[in-house]
Amino acid sequence: MSNNQQAVSEMIFKLEDRPSAAKAFFAALQHLMAIFVGIVTPAIVISGAVGFSTEVSSYLISMSLFVSGVATFIQCRKIGPIGSGILSIQGTSFTFLSLCIGIGLSVKAAGGSEGEMLASIFGTCLLASPVEMIFSRFVPLLNKIITPLVSGIVVTLIGLSLIKVGLTDVGGGAWLLAHKPESFANAQNLTLAAIVLVVIILFNRSSNKWLRMGAIVFGLVAGYVAAALLGKVDFSSVSKLELIALPIPFKFGMAISWPHLIPMALLFLVTTVESMGDLTATSMVSGEPVEGELYMKRISGGILGDGINSALAAVFNTFPNTTFSQNNGVIQMTGVASRYVGYWIAGLLVLFGIFPVIGGVFSVIPSSVLGGATLIMFGTVAAAGIRIIASSIIDRRGVLIMAISFALGLGVVFVPQVLQAFPPFFKGVFSSAITTGGLTAILLNIILPRSFHEQPAAGSMEDMV
Structure with a gap:
């Protein structure tokens, strides 16, 4: 069937x-x-x-x-x-x-x-x-x-670009972080994020399909209640x-x-x-x-x-x-x-x-409650990307495209000064990991000749290269 x-x-x-x-x-x-x-x-x-x-x-x-x-x-x-x-x-x-x-x-x-x-x-x-x-x-x-x-x-x-946002919320x-750095990542904020994270994991691993489906909702509710009890939720607005x-x-x-x-x-x-x-x-x-x-x-x-x-x-x-x-x-x-x-x-x-x-x-x-959930959600986005990559055969050509795309994409974020000689417009365009890495992947996928005899890469990094 x-x-x-x-x-x-x-x-x-x-x-x-x-x-x-x-x-x-x-x-x-x-x-x-x-x-x-x-x-x-x-x-x-x-x-x-x-x-x-x-x-x-x-x-x-x-x-x-x-x-x-x-x-x-x-x-x-x-x-x-x-x-x-x-x-x-x-x-x-x-x-x-x-x-x-x-x-x-x-x-x-x-x-x-x-x-x-x-x-x-x-x-x-x-x-x-x-x-x-x-x-x-x-x-x-x-x-x-x-x-x-x-x-x-x-x-x-x-x-990967969003994980920084999630961790900042945690x-x-x-x-x-900008105005009261001494209070950033204090015990209370980390505990609230941990509560959300743990609840989501527990419900996600449940054998009950309905509990799994609502794992993020339950995690946020648990964190929200805990934050309210600690006086960190302001409903006046x-x-x-x-x-x-x-x-x-x-x-x-x-x-x-x-x-x-x-x-x-x-x-x-x-x-x-x-x-x-x-x-x-x-x-x-x-x-x-x-x-x-x-x-x-x-x-x-x-x-x-x-x-x-x-x-x-x-x-x-x-x-x-x-x-x-x-x-x-x-x-x-x-x-x-x-x-x-x-x-x-x-x-x-x-x-x-x-x-x-x-x-x-x-x-x-509270940001720390939201961070406990978004950290998983954004990590899941990255994991979904890896799963999409894994759905295709990764030969030497594929490894080369991945290597250059990730290196350039993440590189402009880690060392933004590398773009300092660019005009402001191009600096704005290529300062994003998504843009630089994505355009690199598209360009290389078009111009690099395909080889049908290459086998899927395995083993050490040296073997891949």
């Missing part, structure tokens, strides 16, 4: 089935448990890294939920050529997190306000989002340029929030950070490839075709939806969206692949998004 035949036989509700309202609502809640933290975390991390106020942070979280709901509806409903038409859930992408922080900090260093930082982030995202829309029309060609080796290198660099956050958060287009205006435009376009290219994998996996676990004309239409429509949804995210004041792979596990566990469940998920996300108090509760999570 093939994977698809097995998936069909295990489905309780297939793609076009319409579960009752009660069953659809319950299935939607299970998806929300798996994706909620992932949707709001980028806004929380970016807010903490660049120093946004509780009001701004809460609004960003609200818009992340709102746009994810609208984007999920578009993907599941399929409007014309836009959307996959399968149970594909959209959420805020971790891929862009490091670059968005970089844009915000560069504007802040130039004396920019909160609004100016966000205007530059969203404007740059909006201008680069057509990259994904364009490449959605050339999926077969893209497969030849962005191979698993290239996408794996970029994803690994993204994870110690108490960027603000504490939450009570001052407005009752309803209205999705106002371009609330913070729009600007372009030109040095970050090329890196942003590269990330949209990488996201295109990631979405191809996620949509293929969703089709497979739903018992739908993973080859042929219908499959290709769904992949192209899903990637086009990704690009348009990311543009919508920029317009409505949040960060780029992408397909979430977490829901594939929920589909497998529940046997529910009905796209009509996606309408319920979308409705609940929009509902949560228009009430700022939900974003406010998340925005006051």
Whole structure:
């Protein structure tokens, strides 16, 4: 029996089935448990890294939920050529997190306000989002340029770049490090991060699939409660929030950070490839075709939806969206692949998004509590990149591409002075590990001749070289 035949036989509700309202609502809640933290975390991390106020942070979280709901509806409903038409859930992408922080900090260093930082982030995202829309029309060609080796290198660099952010949160956050370094990484902060870390590990290793699925949620709740008991959670700012958060287009205006435009376009290219994998996996676990004309239409429509949804995210004041792979596990566990469940998920996300108090509760999570969770999440991103690399045969050519890409990508971060002779624009472009390493991987993958007789590398480093 093939994977698809097995998936069909295990489905309780297939793609076009319409579960009752009660069953659809319950299935939607299970998806929300798996994706909620992932949707709001980028806004929380970016807010903490660049120093946004509780009001701004809460609004960003609200818009992340709102746009994810609208984007999920578009993907599941399929409007014309836009959307996959399968149970594909959209959420805020971790891929862009490091670059968005970089844009915000560069504007802040130039004396920019909160609004100016966000205007530059969203404007740059909006201008680069057509990259994904364009490449959605050339999926077969893209497969030849962005191979698993290239996408794996970029994803690994993204994870490695974010680990510094996670570890900074573990110690108490960027603000504490800058203004009260003597209190950074004190016993209290490290203990709170450790509580979250341990709880996540314990639940993740549970034999109960529902406990595993909610491991990060349970870890954050445990850390949140512990922090509240220690008096480290200030709810006073939450009570001052407005009752309803209205999705106002371009609330913070729009600007372009030109040095970050090329890196942003590269990330949209990488996201295109990631979405191809996620949509293929969703089709497979739903018992739908993973080859042929219908499959290709769904992949192209899903990637086009990704690009348009990311543009919508920029317009409505949040960060780029992408397909979430977490829901594939929920589909497998529940046997529910009905796209009509996606309408319920979308409705609940929009509902949560228009009430700022939900974003406010998340925005006051102490940095050390958040760090305990994001350290694992960002490490997992790096591990996912390694797994993507491992899915291809690594011969001497592959090792060379990896070696040069990682060396240059991480090198410009470890020794930024190496770029001091570059003009400011190019210095801004190549100061990112993701950009330098990613562009290097793409270029080498194109120009280095392929050798079919080389064997997979093994043994010592000398043997690899």
